[in-house]
Amino acid sequence: MAANGDGGAPEATGAAEPARSAEPAGxxxxxxxxxxxxxxxxxxxxxxxxxxxxxxFQQVAQFLREHGTPVKIVTPFSWARPLTYPVFAPRLVLQxxxxxxxVLWYRHWHEVFLRNALERELAAAGDCVIYAQGPLDARAAxxxxxxxxxxxxxxxxxxxxxxxxHAEPGRELKRDGRVFRAIRETEREVIQQLDGxxxxxxxxxxxxxxxxxDAVWVPSTVISNFVAPLPAGGVAEAAEAAEAxxxxxxxxxxxxxxRLDDRKNHRFLLEALAAACKTGHRLTLDVYGDGPxxxxxEQRIAALGLETQVRLCGFRTDVRxxxxxxxxxxxxxxxxxSSLAIIEAMAAGLPIIAGGIGPIAELADDGxxxxxxxxxxxxxxxxxxxxxxxxxEARANAGTAALERFRRDYSAAVLGPQIRSFLLDPVGxx
Numbered sequence: 001m002a003a004n005g006d007g008g009a010p011e012a013t014g015a016a017e018p019a020r021s022a023e024p025a026g027x028x029x030x031x032x033x034x035x036x037x038x039x040x041x042x043x044x045x046x047x048x049x050x051x052x053x054x055x056x057f058q059q060v061a062q063f064l065r066e067h068g069t070p071v072k073i074v075t076p077f078s079w080a081r082p083l084t085y086p087v088f089a090p091r092l093v094l095q096x097x098x099x100x101x102x103v104l105w106y107r108h109w110h111e112v113f114l115r116n117a118l119e120r121e122l123a124a125a126g127d128c129v130i131y132a133q134g135p136l137d138a139r140a141a142x143x144x145x146x147x148x149x150x151x152x153x154x155x156x157x158x159x160x161x162x163x164x165x166h167a168e169p170g171r172e173l174k175r176d177g178r179v180f181r182a183i184r185e186t187e188r189e190v191i192q193q194l195d196g197x198x199x200x201x202x203x204x205x206x207x208x209x210x211x212x213x214d215a216v217w218v219p220s221t222v223i224s225n226f227v228a229p230l231p232a233g234g235v236a237e238a239a240e241a242a243e244a245x246x247x248x249x250x251x252x253x254x255x256x257x258x259r260l261d262d263r264k265n266h267r268f269l270l271e272a273l274a275a276a277c278k279t280g281h282r283l284t285l286d287v288y289g290d291g292p293x294x295x296x297x298e299q300r301i302a303a304l305g306l307e308t309q310v311r312l313c314g315f316r317t318d319v320r321x322x323x324x325x326x327x328x329x330x331x332x333x334x335x336x337x338s339s340l341a342i343i344e345a346m347a348a349g350l351p352i353i354a355g356g357i358g359p360i361a362e363l364a365d366d367g368x369x370x371x372x373x374x375x376x377x378x379x380x381x382x383x384x385x386x387x388x389x390x391x392x393e394a395r396a397n398a399g400t401a402a403l404e405r406f407r408r409d410y411s412a413a414v415l416g417p418q419i420r421s422f423l424l425d426p427v428g429x430x
Contacts, residue, residue: 038070038125039423042118042141043133044110047073050315052340053133053157056200056225060131063416069424074121076113084113099172100179107183111136118144129153129423131198135162135187142193153196153423159337160207161187168263168335184211191215196422200225200338203358221422224363225338226415229407230320230347252284252311253389254353255326257319257341258333260291260312265332267300271378272332272385274304281386282309285330290315323348327389328399334375336360346406351398353385363410369402 041057048054061071077084087109118140122128127149132138138154145152159165163183167175174180191197191212197220199205205222208215258264269285276283287297287310294312301310316322323329329345331354338359342352352364356372364370371388373381388395408414 040130041073042137079117115140139190151195155198201359251325252286254285254330256330257288260293268332272381275379275382343410346402349399349403
């Protein structure tokens, strides 16, 4: 998990960490007898990295291993590694001169290398489950598998379609253009051949079904992203400091984490803080992550006179450990499939302030764990943030509710068994 992901992947706040179940490592636990069939995770991403997709499959992999299921992560970099740099590097040039060509180059060569890696792995795997992290990852698995006893299940991390993500304002593709349509057609063909689909939110399921209704016939389940709990001490110490009124224990009022790009909408956070200043309320914010808008945000911070209130902290791998030292988590993204950053903030006992877009509204309830602010009205957003942070009782209650919601709905100990059951024993699961 990391503060600066890329693409349309859900964001997370720290480096990808192993999931920890409530049981000791190696313990099968009730109802989870060891299964000799391996799970092969197929991904066009590197094995470790900074996106929410990395967090998702790393958490799943660790939970499965702890509960007796062998796991192998296969990536394009698992095959012919000396060739990866000369083959993949030209995309960096293409991104600057021809966005559409860069998308095609990325998709073609990552799939080719992944398929070759999977063919080598699956030739000796026997019965297994291939857990693909996207349509290209799934197509490579379908081409490489040796027969139907090597089942292919795909996670839906994308928003509506990967074509739609590439066609967002400022991105590489023209909506409804030739390449856009080709990507959707690939997804149509692949998804209807799958043995299962894992949606990370109901919103993701509904978004896919809007343009591909035939996906309803593929066995599926909705299982949220999940993470391991934070060590109890960190959350408890922050709560004790708050009760004692030790404001110095906090690093800032608000914290946010995510790649510094348009989709994450950091400019809105700055506008909201500036609006709060105009009403006499000085809120502070730490921003974790890196990305193409760093210089733009630095200039905007200076223009709004927020230099002493906002810190751009860059990429750090220990953000999760720092979260309990903030008063609330602020989120302004206007396009998500889910948000691991919000889930991690809830695990730290932080109340959430975010736009109430569909996937976010599934994670937390307005007026309970969260306060939803309008993403087109920084003045009203400032009022909402000031009201929450101005009442320690309201803030603490929302933080407690967030932690309880995490433990109930988003902990690896709760959701790990569900995804294990769907992957290895999907009969009757819909």
